Amino acid sequence: MTKQQRQEEEVLGRLEKVARDRSNGDPVLEEVLLMHLHYNWGKGRNPRTPRIDEPHIVNCVKFWRVGHNASHEFYVGTDGNGKRFHYSVGESVTVDLEGNPLVYDEDGYPVVPQGMDRYFKEVSVFNGYYGHF
Numbered sequence: 001m002t003k004q005q006r007q008e009e010e011v012l013g014r015l016e017k018v019a020r021d022r023s024n025g026d027p028v029l030e031e032v033l034l035m036h037l038h039y040n041w042g043k044g045r046n047p048r049t050p051r052i053d054e055p056h057i058v059n060c061v062k063f064w065r066v067g068h069n070a071s072h073e074f075y076v077g078t079d080g081n082g083k084r085f086h087y088s089v090g091e092s093v094t095v096d097l098e099g100n101p102l103v104y105d106e107d108g109y110p111v112v113p114q115g116m117d118r119y120f121k122e123v124s125v126f127n128g129y130y131g132h133f
Contacts, residue, residue: 015041018050028078031126035076036064056087058120063087072117076126084126088119 001009015037023030037050055062056075063077063085072090079085 011041015050018052022052026078026080026082028082028084029080032064032076032078032084035066035126039066058087061085061087084123086119086121086123088117090117 016034019030019034019037022033033052036052040051040053053064055064055077057063058077061077061079061083063075065073066076067074069090072088075087075089077085077087
């Protein structure tokens with residue numbers, strides 16, 4: 001095992017401990033917090049001082065950010081009763097690949113409305129892609 005691999009294992013162990021300590025025995029919350037801590041570590045946050053951000057609350061479900069791209073933010077969360085949820089929010093995608101509007105007003109003129117896309121769904125497990133759902 002290389003020095004870098006040992007350091008990564010040490011960091012991952014530290015993040016797991018923080019998630020476990022902050023979850024108060026809730027395995028789903030521990031899973032959510034660990035994903036959030038991995039995301040923060042990937043953004044360059046110091047793993048020696050792991051930070052858990054305040055949750056983003058939607059429909060009484062607490063969400064923590066686990067990813068982003070240029071237009072959207074991606075969250076996973078729990079309601080505290082063992083249920084898992086995905087949530088994404090971002091700019092509305094209303095143009096085609098060439099930049100032409102996909103929405104037209106009542107007179108047939110193209111318009112690009114300002115807005116937000118939101119996606120909220122209960123899931124059975126957290127796995128796979130955490131991008132656009």
